[in-house]
Amino acid sequence: xxxxxxxxxxxxxxxxxxxxxxxxxxxxxxxxxxxxxxxxxxxxxxxxxxxxxxxxxxxxxxxxxxxxxxxxxxxxxxxxxxxxxxxxxxxxxxxxxxxxxxxxxxxxxxxxxxxxx
Amino acid sequence: xxxxxxxxxxxxxxxxxxxxxxxxxxxxxxxxxxxxxxxxxxxxxxxxxxxxxxxxxxxxxxxxxxxxxxxxxxxxxxxxxxxxxxxxxxx
Numbered sequence: 001x002x003x004x005x006x007x008x009x010x011x012x013x014x015x016x017x018x019x020x021x022x023x024x025x026x027x028x029x030x031x032x033x034x035x036x037x038x039x040x041x042x043x044x045x046x047x048x049x050x051x052x053x054x055x056x057x058x059x060x061x062x063x064x065x066x067x068x069x070x071x072x073x074x075x076x077x078x079x080x081x082x083x084x085x086x087x088x089x090x091x092x093x094x095x096x097x098x099x100x101x102x103x104x105x106x107x108x109x110x111x112x113x114x115x116x117x
Numbered sequence: 118x119x120x121x122x123x124x125x126x127x128x129x130x131x132x133x134x135x136x137x138x139x140x141x142x143x144x145x146x147x148x149x150x151x152x153x154x155x156x157x158x159x160x161x162x163x164x165x166x167x168x169x170x171x172x173x174x175x176x177x178x179x180x181x182x183x184x185x186x187x188x189x190x191x192x193x194x195x196x197x198x199x200x201x202x203x204x205x206x207x208x
Contacts, residue, residue, distance in 0.1 A: 015120055016119075016120070019119075019120050019123050019124075022123070022124075022127055022154075022157075023123070023127070025127075025150075026127055026130045026131070029130075029131070029134055029150075030130070030134065035139075035140055035142050035143055035146075038143070038146065039142070039146050042146060042150055043146070043149070043150075046150055046153050050153060050156070050157060053120070053157055053160070054160065057160060057161075057164050060164065061164065064169070065169045066163075066164075066167075066169045066172065069169055069172035069173070069175075069176065070160070070172065072176060073156065073160065073172065073175055073176055073179060076176065076179050076180065077153070077156070077179065080179065080180075080183040081149075081153065081183075083183070083187075084149050084183050084186050084187055084190075085146075085149070087186075087187050087190045087191070088142060088145050088146060088149065088186070088190045089142075090190075090194075091142075091190040091191060091193055091194030092140070092142040092190075092194070094194045095193065095194040
């Protein structure tokens, strides 16, 4: 059992864990009825799933350019994925998508007076 | 290899959610998740073939996919805000 296939083994296990995360993300996406909890769950689990997957591949490939690029993708995903989820949820809230989870649903926006504040 | 096919299955499921989604925001969310899935698929392919230059596609696609979704979300929110302010074409 060379060190090579032990590393492959560990990498593979982590990759499968990451894939399992993603499957849970899909389950969350379809079970939740409202938009806001759905975007919360989906984007969070998705980011975690991608990160675990990338660490799994990084372990599989050891120290090389491949892992360097993988690390770069990991940084990008870590920063951008929550950012995009926040922007989508914010634009949904700003333009009047009701949050009906709370009792009665808060009005998304105070009624805009004539000059639009 | 299995992860490769699992990712395609997830892609199809997200596609269903994007098409079925009641509000247009679900569609935006679906688009965002689909672009993440495509990045993972590119990584899996690059890992299988062992070619590091394939990862550049994933990096470029990650950046441009997210930027596209960001501006789409901003565009959608501006449009409805514009309608509230009364001008008909929504700006």
